[in-house]
Amino acid sequence: MKEQYLLTSRLIERLHRRFLDVIKAELDRLGVEDINNVQTLILFNIGEETLTVGELTLRGYYLGSNVSYNVKKLVENDYLIQERSAHDRRMTRVRLSEKGLALIRQIDKLYERNAQELAETGIRPEDLEQINKVLMRLERFWSLQVSFVR
Numbered sequence: 001m002k003e004q005y006l007l008t009s010r011l012i013e014r015l016h017r018r019f020l021d022v023i024k025a026e027l028d029r030l031g032v033e034d035i036n037n038v039q040t041l042i043l044f045n046i047g048e049e050t051l052t053v054g055e056l057t058l059r060g061y062y063l064g065s066n067v068s069y070n071v072k073k074l075v076e077n078d079y080l081i082q083e084r085s086a087h088d089r090r091m092t093r094v095r096l097s098e099k100g101l102a103l104i105r106q107i108d109k110l111y112e113r114n115a116q117e118l119a120e121t122g123i124r125p126e127d128l129e130q131i132n133k134v135l136m137r138l139e140r141f142w143s144l145q146v147s148f149v150r
Contacts, residue, residue, distance in 0.1 A: 020038065039070050042060060042070055042071075043104050052091055053094065056071075078097055079097060079103065
């Protein structure tokens, strides 16, 4: 069990890095140089919503300081619009600008192509559904490990 557990954790890490490589390759193909792959993923996770930085941190499981830095860069490069809350001046909300929305539409096309190409390899939606169920169970397990101090 330990050997398989460690292999799974290494695969998850490698798959995430490889996924970021796929996004970077698409940015290169599109000639987009003012944003990186992680920032692109943040934009995609925001989508058409308006979120606080705290909500974004919880949703994407990013480190808070990294989100703050990346949000700052995304605002500087006109991908995000950041506005202070009218009710609580300490809180800021972010939403995608037209430039950000245009980029996530391109990234959505990438995901659509990837899904079609993946289907051609023989991987079925049911296979991915089963993988996702196991990964969600592993996520819950790890969350419990962190929440209980031993």
